[in-house]
Amino acid sequence: MLKRNFARVVLVASVLLCMNSFAVMAASSKKNKKSTGAVNIPVPESARKSQGYFASVAPRIMSLMEDGSPHSLKLAASLLHRNSEASYTEKEKILLSLCESITQLAWTSQPVSWTVPEFPHTDAYTNSVYSAANGIFYCKVKNEDFLSLVLPSLAVLSDSAGVECYGKAEYALAKALQLRNSSTLANYLMGVLQYKRKEYKRASEYFAKALESDASNKEILFYGAKVCSLSKDYDSALALGNRLLALDPQDIETLKLVCNAYYAGGNLDMAGEYASKILMFSPDSFDYVLMRAKIAMAGGDYVKTSSLLDAYSRSGSVSKDYYLLRARLQKEWNKNNNSAVETMGNALIAYPDDYDVLLYAATVASASNMNVAGKSALELARSVLQKNADNMTASRICVAELNKNGEYAKAYELSSKIIQKSSVSMEDFCSHIDICLSCRKTEEASRIAKDLFSKNRQNADVQKAYVKVLVSSGQDSEADKQINSLMANADSAMKSFLFYEKSFLYGDESSMLENLRASLTQNPRNSDALYRLYQVYYNKKDWKRAQYYLRQVVALNPVDSNALAKNEELNSLLKK
Numbered sequence: 001m002l003k004r005n006f007a008r009v010v011l012v013a014s015v016l017l018c019m020n021s022f023a024v025m026a027a028s029s030k031k032n033k034k035s036t037g038a039v040n041i042p043v044p045e046s047a048r049k050s051q052g053y054f055a056s057v058a059p060r061i062m063s064l065m066e067d068g069s070p071h072s073l074k075l076a077a078s079l080l081h082r083n084s085e086a087s088y089t090e091k092e093k094i095l096l097s098l099c100e101s102i103t104q105l106a107w108t109s110q111p112v113s114w115t116v117p118e119f120p121h122t123d124a125y126t127n128s129v130y131s132a133a134n135g136i137f138y139c140k141v142k143n144e145d146f147l148s149l150v151l152p153s154l155a156v157l158s159d160s161a162g163v164e165c166y167g168k169a170e171y172a173l174a175k176a177l178q179l180r181n182s183s184t185l186a187n188y189l190m191g192v193l194q195y196k197r198k199e200y201k202r203a204s205e206y207f208a209k210a211l212e213s214d215a216s217n218k219e220i221l222f223y224g225a226k227v228c229s230l231s232k233d234y235d236s237a238l239a240l241g242n243r244l245l246a247l248d249p250q251d252i253e254t255l256k257l258v259c260n261a262y263y264a265g266g267n268l269d270m271a272g273e274y275a276s277k278i279l280m281f282s283p284d285s286f287d288y289v290l291m292r293a294k295i296a297m298a299g300g301d302y303v304k305t306s307s308l309l310d311a312y313s314r315s316g317s318v319s320k321d322y323y324l325l326r327a328r329l330q331k332e333w334n335k336n337n338n339s340a341v342e343t344m345g346n347a348l349i350a351y352p353d354d355y356d357v358l359l360y361a362a363t364v365a366s367a368s369n370m371n372v373a374g375k376s377a378l379e380l381a382r383s384v385l386q387k388n389a390d391n392m393t394a395s396r397i398c399v400a401e402l403n404k405n406g407e408y409a410k411a412y413e414l415s416s417k418i419i420q421k422s423s424v425s426m427e428d429f430c431s432h433i434d435i436c437l438s439c440r441k442t443e444e445a446s447r448i449a450k451d452l453f454s455k456n457r458q459n460a461d462v463q464k465a466y467v468k469v470l471v472s473s474g475q476d477s478e479a480d481k482q483i484n485s486l487m488a489n490a491d492s493a494m495k496s497f498l499f500y501e502k503s504f505l506y507g508d509e510s511s512m513l514e515n516l517r518a519s520l521t522q523n524p525r526n527s528d529a530l531y532r533l534y535q536v537y538y539n540k541k542d543w544k545r546a547q548y549y550l551r552q553v554v555a556l557n558p559v560d561s562n563a564l565a566k567n568e569e570l571n572s573l574l575k576k
Contacts (some may be wrong), residue, residue, distance in 0.1 A: 052143040053125075054091050065095060066146045068185025069214040070110040073099045077114040085117040087161050093119040094126060098151070101129040105154050106185060109218040128152045132282045135160030137168040149176040150186050156193045169193055184214045189225060200231040218247060225257055234265035252282050259291065287313040293325055302333040323347035324360055339369035348373040359384045359393060366397045369404075369559045392423055399431060408438040426456065430465040442473050460494060467501050476505050496523035503532065512536070527556050529564075543573045 047061050054062055064076035077099045080092050088096075096116045097256035121127070124141045128151045131138035135158030141148035153169040153176075155161045161169075173190045176183065191206035207224035214220065221244045228237035248254065256498045259274035272295045275288040293308035309326055325345055331340040344361040358380055364370075372380065378401040384394035395418055402411035415432045418424060431450055436445035449462075449469040456462045463486055470479035483498045486558040490498060499519035503512045513536070519529040530549045537546035547570040553563045 052145060053141070054095070054147075056089060057091050057095065062096065065098065065274050066150075066180050066185075067105070067183055068102060068150065068188075069217065070103060070107045071214065073103055073107075074110075074113065082113065083249060088117050090119065093117050094123055097121070097126055098129065098147070100134075101126070102151075102154070102185065105129070105133060105157055106188065107217070107219055124148070125151060129154060131155070132158070134158060135162070135165060136167045137161075137172075144175075146176055146179050146183075149173065149179075150183070150189065153186075153189050153193075156189055156196065161196075166193055181209075182213055184210050184217070184220075188217075188220055189312075191220070195223060195227055198230075200227045204231065204233075204236075216243075216247060218244060221247075222254065222257065225254075225261070229257070229261050229264065229384055229433055232264070234261045237261040239264070250281055252278060252285070252567045255281070256285075256288070258526050259288065263291065263295070268298055271295060284315075286312055287319075289315070290319065290321055290325070294321065297325055297328065302329060305329055306333070313445070318350070320347065320351050320354060320357060323350070324356060327360060327364060331364060331367065336366070337370065340364045341370050341372050344347065345373040348375070355384065355387050358387075359391070362394060362397050366400055378405070392418070392421070396428070396431070399435070403431075403435055403438065408435060411435050412439050412441070421434075426452070426459060426461060430461045433465045433469060437468065442469070445469050446473055451573065463494075467498070471501050471504050480505055492522045496520070496526045496529070500526060500529045500532070503529075509536075525556055527553050531558075534566075538570075543570055546570060547574065 056086060058079070061076050061079050064072040077096055080088075080096050080099075082088050082092070093116070096114065097119070099114070101115050103110050121130075124139060125147060128139040128141075128148070132152055132154035135155050137152045137155045139148050148305050149172040153173050154167050156169050158214055169189070173186055173193065176186045177190065180186065184260050187206045187210035191203045192212060194200070194203035194206060204227045207220050207227065210220045211217065211224065221240050225237045225240035225244065228234070228240060238258060238261050241254060241261060244251065244254045245258065255278050257276055259278060261270055262268075262274060263271035272292060275291045275295070278285050279290045279292075287356050288407065289308055289312045293305050293312065296302075296304040296308060298415070305325065306329060307324065311337050312322060323346060327340045327343040327347070330336045330343060341364055344357070344364050347354075348361055349355045361372045361375070361551040362380035362384060363373045365375070365380055369377075375383075377397055381394040381397040381401065384391050385398070387392075395414060399411050399415045399418065402408075402414065411424065412432075412435050415428075418428050419432050429448060433445045433449050436442070436448070449466045452459075452462045453466040467479060467482055467486070470482060477500070483502050487495060487498055496519045499515045499522065503515035503519070504514075513533075516529050516533050516536075519526055520533075523529075530552045534546050534549040534553065537543075537549065547567065550563060550567050550570060554567055555558065557563065
């Protein structure tokens with residue numbers, strides 16, 4: 001009987017206990033529903049949705065994983081840490097491994113300070129990271145979550161990633177950023193992707209977003225500075241570069257980035273200072289010896305430029321910029337067109353289709369009246385225009401060469417297009433006036449010359465153009481008046497020009513010869529006056545005097561084929 005009563009008591013107590021437990025659970029459930037917004041650590045929506053595979057892992061850890069910054073990954077790894085390998089769950093091992101892999105792939109400047117326990121590595125998450133390291137976008141996760149979108153997108157960091165990978169990664173990263181738009185890692189990867197697609201403005205926006213949550217991240221700062229430079233936003237590039245140098249003042253790549261930004265932005269003094277720093281920390285950075293040579297050339301310091309180019313050449317390195325600087329030095333300082341032609345010939349062999357090489361080769365060929373690597377200035381300039389039809393330097397060279405060759409109609413056609421452009425110069429108008437006179441378009445030449453002279457009376461080129469038009473159009477009295485007016489304050493070169501033009505104003509031979517000789521007194525190298533004297537004596541059949549003047553023309557321009565041919569004719573005439 002006692003046993004039976006005891007059993008009844010136990011049964012009732014059990015029922016009451018169960019009922020009480022259900023009541024407590026219900027109350028607790030209601031309380032939790034009411035207090036959801038009072039959680040201290042905010043859990044993003046993506047973390048709540050990504051608990052399929054990692055449901056047993058604390059939301060705080062998943063939130064840190066999704067942010068993906070070096071600091072977040074390190075903190076996640078510390079929260080995942082256990083005292084023994086046996087204490088880890090399979091998911092915790094995977095996440096620790098992912099912390100390590102993301103750091104090694106994305107944040108190369110950061111050390112991995114935690115140990116990853118052994119596990120099979122057969123899951124889809126770690127496999128997607130292994131594929132990403134080889135530039136392959138790959139993931140097979142049944143229920144798509146934040147990590148399954150971002151981890152395969154690490155492939156964009158690989159040099160072997162291709163267009164197909166970029167398309168998949170952009171789609172995945174866009175979805176990931178919809179889940180968590182503040183993710184440092186997702187914004188960084190999207191920035192790298194846009195950088196590789198040369199969408200620099202978009203890349204800059206993503207890097208700026210990533211820096212909002214990780215302001216001292218070396219990788220993001222470096223890429224951010226790089227895209228700003230490529231966008232020609234040099235002030236922003238320097239601001240980011242200097243933030244990087246505050247973290248590591250001796251980092252060579254950052255010093256180079258800052259140096260290049262200063263140079264591109266036109267601050268040559270600062271560029272030179274940073275180039276010197278680079279060479280102090282890395283003496284074999286020969287590109288920055290060349291950078292210093294560029295800076296010296298820009299400042300007109302030819303001696304220093306020559307010295308730096310010699311130092312660069314001893315390194316065994318040869319680059320496009322070296323050829324361009326060496327040829328320019330030879331042309332401008334040494335006044336040695338033959339050497340400049342030879343240097344640019346070597347440059348064309350090494351860089352046959354390079355835009356800058358073709359353009360400067362055309363410049364050298366035109367100035368020297370010589371072929372470079374078997375190509376004329378006109379051929380070289382036309383090659384440049386095939387690449388960029390709006391290049392004014394190449395267009396001007398074409399006009400000059402066509403004019404030299406006597407192809408006045410073609411020169412006029414191209415010159416007419418040049419003077420319609422917004423970047424036209426005074427020299428372009430003066431050149432066009434000469435071409436108009438060669439084409440007998442005196443009326444057009446006169447109209448342009450008068451307009452220029454009325455606005456630019458002190459410009460020497462305009463003064464010359466106006467005098468030429470007056471002389472060519474038969475306005476002798478006005479031309480004589482203008483020549484006498486200009487003669488008073490003219491230098492020797494201008495006086496030589498004025499006497500030469502004056503020689504056309506009078507019909508008698510003695511006045512013409514007097515003015516031509518006066519022209520040569522002021523400038524013995526005036527080839528126009530020398531050639532006219534050759535013509536005078538040639539017409540008089542005074543072969544000896546004619547050759548005397550023609551030889552001086554040839555000496556001034558030893559590759560002038562026309563003058564050389566006429567000199568050979570005179571040799572034959574003198575032998576008779």
